[in-house]
Amino acid sequence: MALLAKDTLGHDPMKGVAVVFRAKRADRVKIVVWDGSGLVMYWKRLDGSGFKWPPIVAGVMRMNGAQLSALLAGMDWTRMHAPRIPQPKALA
Numbered sequence: 001m002a003l004l005a006k007d008t009l010g011h012d013p014m015k016g017v018a019v020v021f022r023a024k025r026a027d028r029v030k031i032v033v034w035d036g037s038g039l040v041m042y043w044k045r046l047d048g049s050g051f052k053w054p055p056i057v058a059g060v061m062r063m064n065g066a067q068l069s070a071l072l073a074g075m076d077w078t079r080m081h082a083p084r085i086p087q088p089k090a091l092a
Contacts (some may be wrong), residue, residue: 020061020068026050029072044072052076 018033027050031042051071054061063071070077 018068020063022051022053026053046074049074052078054078 016034018031021030022028028045029051033040051074054063063077066080067077070080
């Protein structure tokens with residue numbers, strides 16, 4: 001899977017990129033990532049539902065770490081937003 005990611009997608013898991021593969025039914029996911037001492041493959045399947053995937057752009061789906069964590073938890077990551085932090089008011 002790491003070689004497939006490197007040759008086909010141009011992303012090398014051995015350089016810190018976590019590569020996520022999904023099943024056709026979108027209910028299973030495999031993640032290949034380098035942990036510093038070797039390649040690790042994580043596998044997860046959701047019972048009774050599927051993962052909510054991002055759109056494909058140029059053959060690749062891109063997510064940040066928080067979105068991937070929400071996806072793996074079975075949550076709808078599109079509904080996650082950064083909290084609004086009010087700007088401090090200047091003292092006169």
